[in-house]
Amino acid sequence: MSKIFVIFGATGKQGGALINFILQDEALSKEFNLRGITRKASKPEAVQLKERGVEVIEADMNDPPSLRPALEGAYAVFAMTNFWDKASAEAEVAQGKAIADVSLTAGVSLMIWSSLPNVTKMSNGELTTVEHFDSKAEVEDYIRSLNFPSSAFFLPGWFMQNFWDNFVPKPKMISEDTVLFPFAWPPDMRMPLIDIGDAGKYLAPALRDPAKYNGAQLVSATAFYSAQEIVDIWSGVSGKNVRLATGDEVEQFITHPLQRDVLRPGPLFLRYGYFGPNGDRDLDWTLAQLDPADKLTTWEEFLVRNGPWDFE
Numbered sequence: 001m002s003k004i005f006v007i008f009g010a011t012g013k014q015g016g017a018l019i020n021f022i023l024q025d026e027a028l029s030k031e032f033n034l035r036g037i038t039r040k041a042s043k044p045e046a047v048q049l050k051e052r053g054v055e056v057i058e059a060d061m062n063d064p065p066s067l068r069p070a071l072e073g074a075y076a077v078f079a080m081t082n083f084w085d086k087a088s089a090e091a092e093v094a095q096g097k098a099i100a101d102v103s104l105t106a107g108v109s110l111m112i113w114s115s116l117p118n119v120t121k122m123s124n125g126e127l128t129t130v131e132h133f134d135s136k137a138e139v140e141d142y143i144r145s146l147n148f149p150s151s152a153f154f155l156p157g158w159f160m161q162n163f164w165d166n167f168v169p170k171p172k173m174i175s176e177d178t179v180l181f182p183f184a185w186p187p188d189m190r191m192p193l194i195d196i197g198d199a200g201k202y203l204a205p206a207l208r209d210p211a212k213y214n215g216a217q218l219v220s221a222t223a224f225y226s227a228q229e230i231v232d233i234w235s236g237v238s239g240k241n242v243r244l245a246t247g248d249e250v251e252q253f254i255t256h257p258l259q260r261d262v263l264r265p266g267p268l269f270l271r272y273g274y275f276g277p278n279g280d281r282d283l284d285w286t287l288a289q290l291d292p293a294d295k296l297t298t299w300e301e302f303l304v305r306n307g308p309w310d311f312e
Ligand SMILES: NC(=O)c1ccc[n+]([C@@H]2O[C@H](COP(=O)([O-])OP(=O)(O)OC[C@H]3O[C@@H](n4cnc5c(N)ncnc54)[C@H](OP(=O)(O)O)[C@@H]3O)[C@@H](O)[C@H]2O)c1
Pocket: 008, 009, 010, 011, 012, 013, 014, 015, 037, 038, 039, 040, 043, 059, 060, 061, 062, 080, 081, 082, 083, 084, 085, 116, 132, 156, 157, 158, 159, 162
């Protein structure tokens, strides 16, 4: 009999990508019956999931009793939270812990959590304000303390999709052939880029062999790219001269205080790196676990797929 796999964020990027991956994988699609969680089953993304054979159940992470029927009978859970919904670390921790508690009570065997590094610990207490990383790490620690039969932790890098997310300003034509990339990132600053549509490829090892990957952190990205490489590759694909913004130029793009730390990199990215000092080693380890058939999307392929690039 197929095992029930409950996927939070089913209508969003991470959970949606995991569902796509499992549905197209011959073995995993037979092994699991997918159950997608949403707050609103009538929304188009949820209706489409239903049409593709996914069971859709309404539940709200802010309402723990609603999680009980959602997790009933589940063998595996992919849990994620959307920090930006409330922009509150406290709310994110409460949501994550609620899912973990109810999952444990429901007898879940494989608990997968979308986590991020603990920046306060990584920086020996120097950086204490990267809340949306620390809050996810706090939930990871909590899940570890619950001793599920198996667990795994997905640590995604910087989504390639961020560059045209509504929150982030769009690159802007500033002359006939020059485009300003609205980030004042030093040219040699390196970011781990992930096409979040590839999420399932990184999680596949833990799904195929939960015992082997019990407790593993899957630090996930196609590769580290320097800021200079990011704009150079974009230039190559678009045929325009895409260049990094200066600190002064970036000011014109800032319309929300939260953008400031992203468009101008904070000390985490500058001094420690997105995944911390062991990021290269940890990413190499994850990449070595993946099935070579599950080819990861490069930044260039991602740009080609999302073109043509008619900048405004
Ligand atoms: N962007 C990046 O580079 C990056 C990198 C690492 C980590 N992250 C983290 O990724 C998370 C966002 O993930 P995403 O981009 O995959 O999200 P997304 O595409 O914005 O989708 C959010 C999902 O969360 C669900 N959701 C939100 N609040 C919920 C609630 N109270 N109860 C039940 N479901 C709820 C939504 O479901 P319904 O709306 O259907 O209910 C939706 O499926 C953030 O926490 C962010 O910190 C982002």
